[in-house]
Amino acid sequence: MFKKVLVADDLGSINLGVLTIAKSLGLQNIERVEYCDDAYLKIKKGVLDGDPFDLLITDLSFKQDHRTQKYPTGEDLIKILRTENPGLKIIVYSIEDRLQKVRWLINTYKIDGYVCKGRKGLEELSKAVNAVSKEKLFLSEQVSHALHEKTALDIDDFDILLLKNLAEGKSQEEISYDFKDKKVSPSSLSSIEKRLNKLKIQFQANNTIHLVAITKDIGII
């Protein structure tokens, strides 16, 4: 079982529940933070002290407040930790239950577990900790088929950038100019049209409005 666990969640009461369940699992050394930046610092400090954390349980969304953060979201935190601390186990504990998002996190960051907050959330979190301690991937019931679906989801950073620009109200021509300016490739109007077409097929969108609405819904932009 894990020797040192960090819980990152900005909602006090949730945090409380997670700590309770963690203790009932026999985990002794548990710390909690309410900001991702604090989580990052604690984890770094653990490594420097020769007493590293071996499990992180984190939410995805953190409220913004007066404190400006280097890692405003759980995803930002996971991203940096995965490159700097590949050994650390990570369980995401979030309200988010969209398959695309879960699939994205697993494929991109190789997270070790994903538990949906909900009526059975704490139970499942308990199972997740057990599974992950045995090197097994754990997924909540409702997102368990995230990996089984055939949808490959081969969209890249360019696609996301493109979609975000559209959602901001730019025309395809403006985006083309912008991309040329910022040395983003491809940048021609034609390529942008082509890429949009691919995305529309992939997401079964009738038109560009629909496409942006869908991708906003599943949370990739």
Add this chain to the structure above:
Amino acid sequence: MFKKVLVADDLGSINLGVLTIAKSLGLQNIERVEYCDDAYLKIKKGVLDGDPFDLLITDLSFKQDHRTQKYPTGEDLIKILRTENPGLKIIVYSIEDRLQKVRWLINTYKIDGYVCKGRKGLEELSKAVNAVSKEKLFLSEQVSHALHEKTALDIDDFDILLLKNLAEGKSQEEISYDFKDKKVSPSSLSSIEKRLNKLKIQFQANNTIHLVAITKDIGII
């Protein structure tokens, strides 16, 4: 102070925190439910028994599961309660912090308090209960200016229907046919264009994609 309080929230651990804070306020008679339908039934039963609840603290979003619900969201619950139990005080306790949404709830359903879940959520909830017991409206810090903003938000059901149709991928022409079919007025392509134009000005959107993205962001569709 309140004699009988009902807390509706589907996340066990949140619920726990709310109960704790409620007890510390000296509230004795507190019940909790995880479904809006249960909340509705409990409130009805209280009235029938001659021992009605006088405060409801509820979340807005509830996870859907196998149980099919008549009132799937907190807003549905509030809507029905406001017509049937106008005396009941209602405090919304939600993660949602978009001003438009808060303003909508206050203007439409005359809720008595709105507290944002967050790092200071429980503290604010405590203040809210106190304020509401003195017949005062309470709003969390971060949404406190929801009512002061000049933005009048004069959008109606037609606008929302239109935006939803667009987000579903229909062309303006399709929507026009559809509206004629469903006897929605106005239904001409020209009127639809005009209304869209009005909305684009109102929300300062560059084009229709932008408009749909914005209105999705602020949660009105």
Add this chain to the structure above:
DNA sequence: AAAGTCCTTACGGCTTTCCGTAAACCATAA
């Protein structure tokens, strides 16, 4: 009844997007 206002509808010209075809470019392998 006439005038005025607001809402709905119609229409035409213009821009943007859509979509298919084809050429240019580029890396790799024969």
Add this chain to the structure above:
DNA sequence: TTATGGTTTACGGAAAGCCGTAAGGACTTT
């Protein structure tokens, strides 16, 4: 070097959307 396959770019016609103008209808005011 010459093929080859993939990606990027260019172009042109069709469709959809944008925007100003104006006509028609319903309703109120005088």
